Amino acid sequence: MKHTIKLSRRLTNVASFLSPGSLFADIGSDHAYLPCYICLQDNEARAIAGEINEGPYLSACKTVESYQLTNVVDVRLGDGLEVLNKNEVTEIVIAGMGGSLIKSILDDGRDKLLNVKRIIVQPNxxxxxxxxxxxxxxxxxxNEIILEENNHIYEIIVGDKADEINSSKSTLEEKQLFFGPLLMSNPNPVFYKKWRSEHSKRAATLEQIKKANTLHKEKIRQFEMELDWIEEVLQNEKKYY
Structure with a gap:
């Protein structure tokens, strides 16, 4: 029997936000490394590994079997949160997908979230x-963290169910949602590295948009606003480093 599993730095950080003894779902689990890693360390934890494609689903099944965890990690084939029953888990992980896809998965599976206290996401x-x-x-x-691994920069975002008293609509500005309010308040070198790169990409894209035969005024306005935001944030780098 294998007793250990080595995760990437990205997934190790994702795993660190799961509560001890949690009953969680890992949606888009691929090889089910994350659920196996958690359940090997935490005897109380139970996991559901969801995968939409048959190939990764079969790979996940093999991983769970190889670690003899079939009694604690349930691998299921299905689309997004469809693999879950209502009130079945208290925490959900969705890592390694685009933000729009993660949003769609959460939207489509809203009825499965009534008992969920924590959502951990890592949008690409x-x-x-x-x-x-x-x-x-x-x-x-x-919680929000930003890290670099193998020349890729990742953000991990943790959302906890708000108390009823504090559940009124957030007053966060669009700019805070863009950068991440917690990352903005505690930036690190990787944060600045990301936004230097993003500034270059957006500036180049904006030039291409302006050269197009049809001017997209709203898109131009959005890019110009984001570039202003990024320049303002990058000015603060000197205060920290």
Missing amino acids: IEEQNVRSWLLSNGFKLT
């Missing part, structure tokens, strides 16, 4: 879409 792009969804659906942002 469009992080603001996920933040906006969490805040609009009764969750508060309790």
Whole structure:
């Protein structure tokens, strides 16, 4: 029997936000490494590994069997939160997808979230879409981290179910959703590295948009506003480093 499993730094950080003894779902689990990692360390934890494609589903089944965890990690084939029954889990992980796709998965599976106390997401792009969804659906942002691994920069966002008293609509500005309010308040070198790169990409894209035969005024306005935001944030780098 194998006793250990090595996760990437990205997934290790995702795993660190799961509560001890949690009953959680890992949606888009791929090889089910994350559920196996958790359940090998935590005898009280139970996991559901959801996968939409048959190939990764079969790979996940093999991983769970190889670690002899079939009694604690249930691998299921299905689309998003469809693999869950109502009130079946208290925490959900969705990592390694675009922010719009994560938002759609949460939207489509809203009826499966009534008992969910924590949602941990790692969107590859469009992080603001996920933040906006969490805040609009009764969750508060309790943790955000940004890290670099193998020349890729990742953001991990944690949303906890808000108390009824504090569940009124968030007053966060669009700019805070764009950068992440917690990342903005505690930036690190990776944060600045990301936004230097994003500034270059957006500036180049804006030039291409302006050269197009049909001018998209709203898109131009959005890009110009985001570039102003990024420049303002990058000016603060000197204060920290």
